[in-house]
Amino acid sequence: xxxxxxxxxxxxxxxxxxxxxxxxxxxxxxxxxxxxxxxxxxxxxxxxxxxxxxxxxxxxxxxxxxxxxxxxxxxxxxxxxxxxxxxxxxxxxxxxxxxxxxxxxxxxxxxxxxxxxxxxxxxxxxxxxxxxxxxxxxxxxxxxxxxxxxxxx
Numbered sequence: 001x002x003x004x005x006x007x008x009x010x011x012x013x014x015x016x017x018x019x020x021x022x023x024x025x026x027x028x029x030x031x032x033x034x035x036x037x038x039x040x041x042x043x044x045x046x047x048x049x050x051x052x053x054x055x056x057x058x059x060x061x062x063x064x065x066x067x068x069x070x071x072x073x074x075x076x077x078x079x080x081x082x083x084x085x086x087x088x089x090x091x092x093x094x095x096x097x098x099x100x101x102x103x104x105x106x107x108x109x110x111x112x113x114x115x116x117x118x119x120x121x122x123x124x125x126x127x128x129x130x131x132x133x134x135x136x137x138x139x140x141x142x143x144x145x146x147x148x149x150x151x152x153x
Contacts (some may be wrong), residue, residue, distance in 0.1 A: 003140040005047060005100040007090075010110050012036035012132040012152070014059040023109065029062045036132035037063045039153030041070040049073065050099040055081035055106055063132070065105040081105040087113035095139060110135070117147055125149065 012033035031035060044067045052068040056077040080089045083106045090109060091143040092151045094101050110129045117124060117137075122144055129135070132152030138145045 002067070003138045003145060004095065004097070005049075006094050006111060006136065006139060007044060007047070007049060007100070007102045008090075008113060009040065009063060009102060009104040010107055010129050010131055010133050011057070011060045011104055012040070012063045012104050025057045027057075027059055029059050031060065033063070033132065036152050038068045040064070040134070041066040041074060042096075042133070043134070043150065043153045044102060045070065046080060047100060048084070049102040051097050052076070052104075053078045053094070053101045054104040055083070057082065057085045057106065059108065060104040064102055067102060079102070081109065083108055085109050087116045091139065091144075095142060107131075115142055120144060 014027050014033050015030045026095060027141045035074050048071055051071050052075045054064050054075060065075060078093060079093055080093045081103055094103055114127045116121050124147060126149050128149060134150040135147055137147045146153050
């Protein structure tokens with residue numbers, strides 16, 4: 001079986017959590033975040049996914065909606081991508097997919113993924129994870145073989 005690519009996207013810019021007075025799951029992307037999401041579509045077109053998943057949070061869905069539309073792919077939400085989840089649960093679920101995947105999640109899961117990669121001995125040039133950024137990881141036989149960082153578009 002060939003290695004699988006998983007594009008793990010941190011949701012685009014959405015302003016400050018403390019400035020939003022409503023349910024945090026409904027916090028939308030900022031103008032800057034909307035531009036990042038639109039640009040993400042062309043960034044991901046280089047290594048296009050077969051499936052697009054998102055955390056149920058509005059800002060995550062809005063981040064990967066442009067790439068899903070550009071590739072004419074459905075967008076589905078997954079609870080394992082929601083805030084408070086674990087990177088191992090995310091990887092176990094995404095490993096069930098037969099080919100390239102986009103998964104938009106929140107900062108805590110991405111931080112857990114970076115920690116997991118470092119603890120497994122993978123040498124990363126950076127551990128950055130800005131809003132709108134993407135980590136493309138190559139998984140083979142349930143092991144992360146490589147990881148490449150792309151800053152926000």
